[in-house]
Amino acid sequence: xxxxxxxxxxQLRHFLTIEGLKRPLLTEIMDRAEQFSSISHQQxxxxxxxxxxxxxxxxxxxxxxTRTTFELAAKRLSADVINLNISTSAxxxxxxxxxxxxxxxxxxxxxxxxxxAQSGAAEFIAQHVAPHVSxxxxxxxxxxHPTQAMLDMFTIRRHKQxxxxxxxxxxxxxxxxxxxxxxxxxxxxxxVGEIRVIAPKTxxxxxxxxxxxxxxxxMEAGLKDVDVIIxxxxxLERMEGALLPSAREYxxxxxxxxxxLALAKPDAIVMHPGPINRGVEIASxxxxxxxxxxxxxxxxxxxxxxxxxxxxxxxQSEQQEVVA
Amino acid sequence: xxxxxxxxxxxVLLNQMAEDIRQQIGDRKPLLVGIHTGGVWVAEQxxxxxxxxxxxxPLGTLDIAYYRDDFTRIGMHPQxxxxxxxFNVDDRHLLLIDDVLHSGRTIRAALNEIFDYGRPASVxxxxxxKRNGRELPIQADIIGKSxxxxxxxxIKLSNDNGLHLELTTNGGE
Numbered sequence: 001x002x003x004x005x006x007x008x009x010x011q012l013r014h015f016l017t018i019e020g021l022k023r024p025l026l027t028e029i030m031d032r033a034e035q036f037s038s039i040s041h042q043q044x045x046x047x048x049x050x051x052x053x054x055x056x057x058x059x060x061x062x063x064x065x066t067r068t069t070f071e072l073a074a075k076r077l078s079a080d081v082i083n084l085n086i087s088t089s090a091x092x093x094x095x096x097x098x099x100x101x102x103x104x105x106x107x108x109x110x111x112x113x114x115x116x117a118q119s120g121a122a123e124f125i126a127q128h129v130a131p132h133v134s135x136x137x138x139x140x141x142x143x144x145h146p147t148q149a150m151l152d153m154f155t156i157r158r159h160k161q162x163x164x165x166x167x168x169x170x171x172x173x174x175x176x177x178x179x180x181x182x183x184x185x186x187x188x189x190x191x192v193g194e195i196r197v198i199a200p201k202t203x204x205x206x207x208x209x210x211x212x213x214x215x216x217x218x219m220e221a222g223l224k225d226v227d228v229i230i231x232x233x234x235x236l237e238r239m240e241g242a243l244l245p246s247a248r249e250y251x252x253x254x255x256x257x258x259x260x261l262a263l264a265k266p267d268a269i270v271m272h273p274g275p276i277n278r279g280v281e282i283a284s285x286x287x288x289x290x291x292x293x294x295x296x297x298x299x300x301x302x303x304x305x306x307x308x309x310x311x312x313x314x315x316q317s318e319q320q321e322v323v324a
Numbered sequence: 325x326x327x328x329x330x331x332x333x334x335x336v337l338l339n340q341m342a343e344d345i346r347q348q349i350g351d352r353k354p355l356l357v358g359i360h361t362g363g364v365w366v367a368e369q370x371x372x373x374x375x376x377x378x379x380x381x382p383l384g385t386l387d388i389a390y391y392r393d394d395f396t397r398i399g400m401h402p403q404x405x406x407x408x409x410x411f412n413v414d415d416r417h418l419l420l421i422d423d424v425l426h427s428g429r430t431i432r433a434a435l436n437e438i439f440d441y442g443r444p445a446s447v448x449x450x451x452x453x454k455r456n457g458r459e460l461p462i463q464a465d466i467i468g469k470s471x472x473x474x475x476x477x478x479i480k481l482s483n484d485n486g487l488h489l490e491l492t493t494n495g496g497e
Contacts, residue, residue, distance in 0.1 A: 011399075032400075032404070034406075035404045035405070035406055038406040038407070038408075039390075042440065042441065043440070043441055043442060044440035044441070046440065047390035047391065047437075047440075048390065048391055048436070049390045049391075049395055050395075310400055311400060313399075314395065314399030314400035315399060316399075317395060317396050317397060317398060317399040
């Protein structure tokens with residue numbers, strides 16, 4: 001899937017999924033993010049790299065953190081940003097998705113940042129945009145959320161450096177989580193020593209074994225000696241039917257309490273893509289505790305998104321040069 | 325054709341630059357800023373000759389990759405070092421150093437970046453080599469050596485256990 005996200009010479013043209021991307025490219029994203037992160041400490045938190053570019057945040061699904069950090073990333077690169085909340089916009093008046101797209105293209109947009117409840121939506125849009133437009137997937141259904149995965153990898157690298165020595169556990173609602181899918185692909189590509197998923201059977205995808213992960217159904221065994229714990233949000237809005245008895249019972253079995261955290265290595269870090277459900281998948285004492293890097297993840301999201309935006313639009317420049 | 329300047333030749337140029345710096349801005353307690361990568365090497369040498377007491381703060385470094393005017397033509401630069409100005413530039417005298425002044429576009433970008441950090445009282449430009457080919461109204465105040473080259477000729481500073489300048493000519497590009 002998504003072979004179309006690279007240019008002929010292997011540069012990022014769109015950023016739709018981690019799947020199929022090679023380790024050097026993921027490393028380049030993190031290296032560039034490292035370079036961009038210093039800009040946030042300047043007096044003027046802005047560089048003119050994407051001046052004159054127009055970036056449209058096309059959100060068919062609600063988001064605060066992701067949309068805000070994409071918007072900040074674009075603004076720190078001096079691009080102009082338009083936020084479109086499609087659920088309250090033209091499609092509700094009956095306009096088709098492609099018509100909306102072509103209208104935005106006619107306004108000379110250079111990039112679409114797309115979030116959509118349907119898996120594959122960003123790729124569909126990437127297939128139909130004009131050649132000069134880049135598409136970044138900001139989350140599509142249960143499929144992928146590649147910038148979230150990369151900001152998580154960036155956060156892990158900041159704390160742990162060498163991926164091959166690490167044991168990483170992803171805990172919670174794997175089945176509905178596009179974040180988990182992208183994380184597993186990124187962790188595997190970066191050569192992480194052991195990837196564990198910890199979840200009840202009802203929240204695991206049927207193809208779990210093919211992902212190259214070790215599956216655990218209880219926290220006590222799964223968290224033993226891990227370096228990184230990634231908690232997932234219980235996606236109540238995506239649940240159909242009775243997959244869980246109750247939020248309370250979920251916390252007892254799969255919530256991260258201080259006692260369960262103690263099973264991991266003493267220097268283990270705790271991550272969560274947000275928004276967190278306190279007392280459902282994570283205890284407040286852990287979320288706010290010294291091992292939590294949850295707010296760092298938010299900060300890193302800006303630098304990683306700056307990296308991906310400049311790399312995709314930069315590869316466009318190169319292509320135009322070749323054509324010219 | 326290849327011609328090169330030896331380490332000793334470069335040391336003469338650096339000493340001359342240091343002398344000119346003393347004369348022009350010796351009473352200003354300037355802040356030293358080198359442009360990555362060659363300009364930082366030259367600035368480090370000048371710092372060694374003039375001594376850290378001559379300046380008011382440690383060496384600052386600028387990478388102007390995000391301020392270039394050719395992003396839409398050639399995209400991202402492969403290597404970017406973070407800029408590091410370990411001082412407040414407001415109302416201070418800056419000594420900006422680069423290895424070669426050619427089109428003037430690098431200096432334009434560096435000035436833009438400096439002004440994103442604040443409003444210096446003055447900026448003095450020092451370059452090891454000033455060559456012809458200016459495309460912008462920018463000139464250096466402190467110059468190691470002025471040379472005239474053809475469009476096919478390029479001069480490049482390298483640092484391999486000491487600074488070397490190499491003059492190369494590419495055949496009919």
